Amino acid sequence: MAGLAVIRVAACALALAALVAGCGRAGEGTTLRFWAMGREAEVLAELMPEFERTHPGIHVRVEQLPWTAAHEKLLTAVAGDATPDLCQLGNTWLPELAALNALAPLEARIAASRGVPRADYFPGIWATNVIGGHVFGVPWYVDTRLLFYRRDLVAAAGYDHPPRTWDELKAEAAAVQARGHDAYGILLPLNEYEPLLAFGLQQREGLLREDNTRGNFSSAAFRRTLGFYVSMFKDGLAPPVSNSQIANVWTEFGRGYFAFYISGPWNIGEFNRRLPEALKGRWETAPLPGPEGPSASIAGGASLAVFRRSAHPDEAWQLVEYLSDPAVQARFHALTGDLPARRSAWSAPGIAADSHTAAFADQLERVKPTPPVPEWEEMMTEMRVVAEHVVRGDTSIEEGTAELDRRADRMLRKRRELVAEGHAP
Amino acid sequence: MIRRGTGLWFATPALAVIAVFFFLPVAGALVLGFTDFDIYAIADLRNVRFVGLRNFQELLATPLFWRALGNTLYFAVVGVPLSMAASVGAALLLNSPLARLKSFYRTVLFAPVVTTLVAVALIWRYLLHTRYGLLNYGLGLAGISPIDWLGNPTTALPAIILFSVWKNFGYNMVIVLVALQQIPEDLYEAASLDGASAWQQFRHVTLPSLRPTLAFVGILTLAAYFQLFAEPYVMTQGGPAQSTLSILYFMYDEGFKWWNLGRASAVAFVLFLMMFAVTGFNAWLAQRRAA
Numbered sequence: 001m002a003g004l005a006v007i008r009v010a011a012c013a014l015a016l017a018a019l020v021a022g023c024g025r026a027g028e029g030t031t032l033r034f035w036a037m038g039r040e041a042e043v044l045a046e047l048m049p050e051f052e053r054t055h056p057g058i059h060v061r062v063e064q065l066p067w068t069a070a071h072e073k074l075l076t077a078v079a080g081d082a083t084p085d086l087c088q089l090g091n092t093w094l095p096e097l098a099a100l101n102a103l104a105p106l107e108a109r110i111a112a113s114r115g116v117p118r119a120d121y122f123p124g125i126w127a128t129n130v131i132g133g134h135v136f137g138v139p140w141y142v143d144t145r146l147l148f149y150r151r152d153l154v155a156a157a158g159y160d161h162p163p164r165t166w167d168e169l170k171a172e173a174a175a176v177q178a179r180g181h182d183a184y185g186i187l188l189p190l191n192e193y194e195p196l197l198a199f200g201l202q203q204r205e206g207l208l209r210e211d212n213t214r215g216n217f218s219s220a221a222f223r224r225t226l227g228f229y230v231s232m233f234k235d236g237l238a239p240p241v242s243n244s245q246i247a248n249v250w251t252e253f254g255r256g257y258f259a260f261y262i263s264g265p266w267n268i269g270e271f272n273r274r275l276p277e278a279l280k281g282r283w284e285t286a287p288l289p290g291p292e293g294p295s296a297s298i299a300g301g302a303s304l305a306v307f308r309r310s311a312h313p314d315e316a317w318q319l320v321e322y323l324s325d326p327a328v329q330a331r332f333h334a335l336t337g338d339l340p341a342r343r344s345a346w347s348a349p350g351i352a353a354d355s356h357t358a359a360f361a362d363q364l365e366r367v368k369p370t371p372p373v374p375e376w377e378e379m380m381t382e383m384r385v386v387a388e389h390v391v392r393g394d395t396s397i398e399e400g401t402a403e404l405d406r407r408a409d410r411m412l413r414k415r416r417e418l419v420a421e422g423h424a425p
Numbered sequence: 426m427i428r429r430g431t432g433l434w435f436a437t438p439a440l441a442v443i444a445v446f447f448f449l450p451v452a453g454a455l456v457l458g459f460t461d462f463d464i465y466a467i468a469d470l471r472n473v474r475f476v477g478l479r480n481f482q483e484l485l486a487t488p489l490f491w492r493a494l495g496n497t498l499y500f501a502v503v504g505v506p507l508s509m510a511a512s513v514g515a516a517l518l519l520n521s522p523l524a525r526l527k528s529f530y531r532t533v534l535f536a537p538v539v540t541t542l543v544a545v546a547l548i549w550r551y552l553l554h555t556r557y558g559l560l561n562y563g564l565g566l567a568g569i570s571p572i573d574w575l576g577n578p579t580t581a582l583p584a585i586i587l588f589s590v591w592k593n594f595g596y597n598m599v600i601v602l603v604a605l606q607q608i609p610e611d612l613y614e615a616a617s618l619d620g621a622s623a624w625q626q627f628r629h630v631t632l633p634s635l636r637p638t639l640a641f642v643g644i645l646t647l648a649a650y651f652q653l654f655a656e657p658y659v660m661t662q663g664g665p666a667q668s669t670l671s672i673l674y675f676m677y678d679e680g681f682k683w684w685n686l687g688r689a690s691a692v693a694f695v696l697f698l699m700m701f702a703v704t705g706f707n708a709w710l711a712q713r714r715a716a
Contacts, residue, residue, distance in 0.1 A: 072681050079467050100468040191664060242664055245555060245576040374464050378683045388666050392578070410483075414465055418472070 029057035030312050032319060033084035035074075038067045040088055040141075040302070043335040051322050058315050078102045085310040086319060088302050089137055091128040096374040097305070098131045104306045104313055105134040106320075115321035120342050124299040124367035131372045137303030138320050139341035141332070143264045144297045145198045145288065146363045148271070152282040153179075153259040162286035166199075166228050169260065169289045173237045176259040184239050186232060186260035187249070190391065191242035193384035194298060195262040198288055200225045201368045202295040208408070212371045213416040215408025217383070218401045224291075226387060226397050233391045240391055250274040253283070262288065264300065268356045269337035285359040287366075299367035301341065339364075375411045382407045458690035467684065480691035490692070492667055493675040496582060500671065501650040504586045508646055509639065511590055512597035517631075519598070520605045531602070535595040542592065546659040549588045550575065575661050578668035585656050585669055592656075593649070597642045604638040605631070640711035644704050651700050672696050 036044050041064035048060045063084065065073050071093065077083045078100045089097065097103050110116050118126060121139055129137040147169075149162055157175035173185025188195050200207055203221035208214065216222065232238040239258075246252055253261060254275045261267075271283060287294040304323060306316045322328060329340035330348035339360055340346060351357055370376055383404060390400040458480055465472040484490050515534050519527055537545065552559045553574040561571040574584040608631065616626045653671040657663055663670035663678075672692065680689030 075464075075467070075684060096464060099464055102468075191662065241573075241576055245573065375683075385667060388664075392666055394666070414461060414463060414472075418465065 029059055030315050031059045031061055032086065032312060032315055034060055034062050034086055034088075034319065035065055035070075035084045036062055036088040037065050037070050037302075039336055040338065041065070043332065046335060047323070047328065047332065051319060055315075055318055055322070058318065060319065075100070081309065083307040083309050085312055086304060086306045086316040088140065089305045090302050091125075091137065091139075091300065092370065092377055094129060094137055094303060094305065095131055095372040095376060098134075098136050098372075099374040102308055103136040104308045104310065105136060106138065106306065106317075107135045109317050110135060110138070113317075113321060116324050120344050122299075122341070122343070122364045122367065124296075124369060125301060125341060125364065128299050128301075128369040128372070129303050137305040138324055140302050140304045140323060141329075141336075141338035142299075142301035142341050142364055143266070143339060144300055144360065144363050144367045145194050145262050145264055146297060146359055147286045147288055148253070148261045148263055148267060149284060149286060150176075150253070150256060150259045150282060151284045153256055162284070163260075163289045164287075164293050165289050166291055170232065170235070170237065173232070173260055174235070177237060180256060183256055184258045185237040186262075187246070187252075187258040188229070188232060188238045188262065189243040189246070190240060190388045191384070193380045193387070194264075196225070196229050196383065196387055197370070197380060198262065198297045199229060201298060201370070202288075202290045206371070208371045208373070208412075211419060212373050213412050213419055215379070215405040215412070217404040217408065218398075223397055223401055226390065226401060229387065230390050230397065254279055265339045265357070265360055266337065268354070285356045287359050287363045294362075294366070296366050296368040297363055299369045301339075373412070373415060375415065379408050379411055382411075454690045454693055457687055458694050460687045462685075462687040462690075464684040466686075476687070480688050481695070484688065484691055484695065489667065489670070490675060493670045493672045496668065496670055497651060497653060497672045499582060500586060500589075500653050501647060503583075504589055504650050505643065505646050507586065508590045508594050508650075509597065509643060511594035512601050512642070513635070513639075515594065515598045516601040516605055517627075519602055531599075534598060537592045538595040540592075542655050543659050545592065546588065546656060550660055553584050576665055578666045581661055581665055581668045585653075585660060588660070589650070589653075589656055593646070597646060600642055601635065601638060604635050608634045636714065637711070640707070640714075644707050644711075647707065648700060648704060651696070651703070 034044070041062055044062045048062060052059060074083075074087070074089075074093065074097065078097065083102060094103075110118065116138055122142060125139045125142050129135055129139065147162060151162075153176050154162065154172055157172065157179055159172050159175065163169035163172045169186070177183060177185040200222055203219075203225060205216065205219050205221040207216055207222065209216040233240050243249065246257075249261070250270055251274070252258065253271065268285070275283070288297045290296070304320045306313055306320065310316050323332070324342065326340070326342050326345040326348075329342050329345035330350065332338060333340050333345065333348070334350050339357065340348075340351070346352065346357075346361060386395070386400045386404045386407075389395045390397055395403070459475055459477060460466075460473050461476045461480075462473050518524060519531055519534070524530070551557070553561075555561060555571050555573045555576065558571075558574070560574065565571065572580055574580050612630050612634070613626055616630050621629065652673050654673040654677065657669040657671060657674055658677075661669045663674050673696070676689050676692040676696070679685045679692060
């Protein structure tokens with residue numbers, strides 16, 4: 001018994017010593033708090049040892065946020081002065097955090113750095129990080145929406161190429177649908193605003209007007225876009241369903257329940273993993289069809305942003321530079337499937353060899369940023385709701401777009417007032 | 426005098442806690458309801474303005490608010506009686522002298538109450554699935570074509586009511602069961618000697634004896650049903666076509682998704698007034714009946 005007690009005391013002492021030593025080591029250098037989300041955060045753990053080896057004295061603590069809670073967590077952190085040093089930031093959230101005055105402008109660092117050459121980034125993606133003349137983020141990985149399609153079904157319907165225009169998309173969807181029963185041409189989930197937004201960005205006219213202080217949804221251009229979107233439901237080519245009703249998008253795509261699907265790069269990996277072996281090579285990606293040929297899509301993805309309140313902005317910037325290195329970007333792609341923001345990373349064998357990413361490379365040269373106002377996501381939610389009402393026949397396109405403008409104008413009222421007073425965020 | 430003062434001293438810590446953690450936030454929320462506190466105000470407090478009753482005026486002019494209010498009322502008006510009927514029915518069955526395995530059934534019927542809402546909501550999403558769901562399979566056997574329960578704006582809320590009743594009735598069932606067991610047996614004996622049928626016994630003996638319990642259970646259930654949030658949050662995200670958006674969900678979106686904290690506080694205040702009125706009316710009704 002006595003022996004056991006001695007061992008126990010010794011073990012405690014050892015544990016305590018280890019704890020103290022651990023604390024001591026962390027205290028010597030700088031500890032960076034890095035907030036990242038979902039899968040990216042998991043993968044970062046594998047990239048950090050090399051950074052810490054090449055940057056002695058900097059220790060990185062990656063804190064993982066679930067995507068669903070990240071938005072609230074970020075805003076409450078800003079409100080409570082508890083922001084980390086740097087963060088992975090979806091580029092639709094950037095305007096909000098910039099409006100909150102939470103992010104450090106990076107243009108001086110970018111100009112002084114050789115690690116972040118602006119010319120190596122897709123211009124549409126870079127533009128999403130520029131707000132009011134300041135650069136608030138460095139693109140980390142990119143995404144956009146384009147067409148996933150079943151090549152075999154399209155070929156069986158008599159087409160040897162994916163659609164390039166809106167008319168071709170409808171014609172091919174109709175031809176595919178005519179061949180199967182209990183099947184649709186295209187899936188446009190009603191709980192996603194992105195397909196409609198992507199089509200909307202293809203118009204020359206902007207979605208907001210007057211210095212982004214008023215909605216421009218009643219413009220002829222957007223009415224035409226909404227008309228095209230709704231017509232796919234009215235003609236029976238798209239089922240009026242939301243994602244939760246399609247139990248499993250991948251299985252249904254494999255079954256041929258629909259032949260066209262507008263989605264992003266994460267689905268390349270998902271389709272590769274989840275579709276049966278027999279379907280390999282029978283699905284492909286294509287640039288998003290436009291009104292008169294391949295056109296714009298959404299400039300999406302995530303950037304790396306440094307917080308204004310960070311006590312270690314220099315070290316945080318070193319981490320941004322490290323993660324922007326083409327070799328690290330290629331490794332990051334291999335681990336996550338996320339598409340690299342740097343064009344030079346795209347020549348890495350893993351990316352260049354994949355036929356599915358080629359369409360993304362093409363599309364990314366033509367992506368367009370959405371208006372950089374913090375109210376944007378709320379407005380998109382309204383757009384989705386109004387579009388769903390039009391699809392379900394509760395309201396007309398004219399009434400729907402007019403209502404959308406009214407709601408947008410109300411959301412933007414405060415912004416309008418602040419702009420008029422001359423201290424717009 | 427001294428004794429009263431001493432008592433106050435003993436109550437002070439509790440009162441202080443209630444003041445700091447309850448009355449202060451409530452008062453703060455009420456004040457927020459009269460401002461345009463939003464994301465610009467979080468950035469710079471100078472961007473907060475008093476807007477008087479504008480939040481309330483705009484709220485009343487927002488179709489979505491009325492939609493959410495209508496959905497919540499629909500949910501409460503249909504769900505509360507259904508839930509109470511299910512509770513009383515199950516309690517009567519459990520209390521019946523003919524029932525076997527009472528404790529087993531009591532546990533089984535109570536089980537949904539103690540399960541995690543999110544987990545069972547996910548399971549119900551599968552039960553309600555259009556093409557693979559058990560419910561539609563059963564309807565199919567009866568020759569009824571499948572219903573898109575959670576995807577159709579007219580059936581989504583009834584489906585959620587069904588789920589909520591299933592999830593919640595066990596709690597009230599236990600309370601009603603206790604009340605049933607406290608009804609003196611001689612009342613029933615006297616009634617049957619007078620030749621009362623089973624229905625008449627239920628109508629004239631059981632129900633009057635249960636009235637105080639039912640009034641209490643009704644108020645609690647109503648208050649809970651007015652706060653519908655998690656079920657649509659997990660099962661439908663307020664859709665399809667906003668048919669399952671509740672007042673609380675609306676408030677959550679305004680406040681924590683869009684950071685219109687001023688408007689969200691106004692919603693909270695309206696909800697508070699409504700629940701105060703409804704439960705007050707309910708209590709008044711119960712008192713008048715008892716008198």
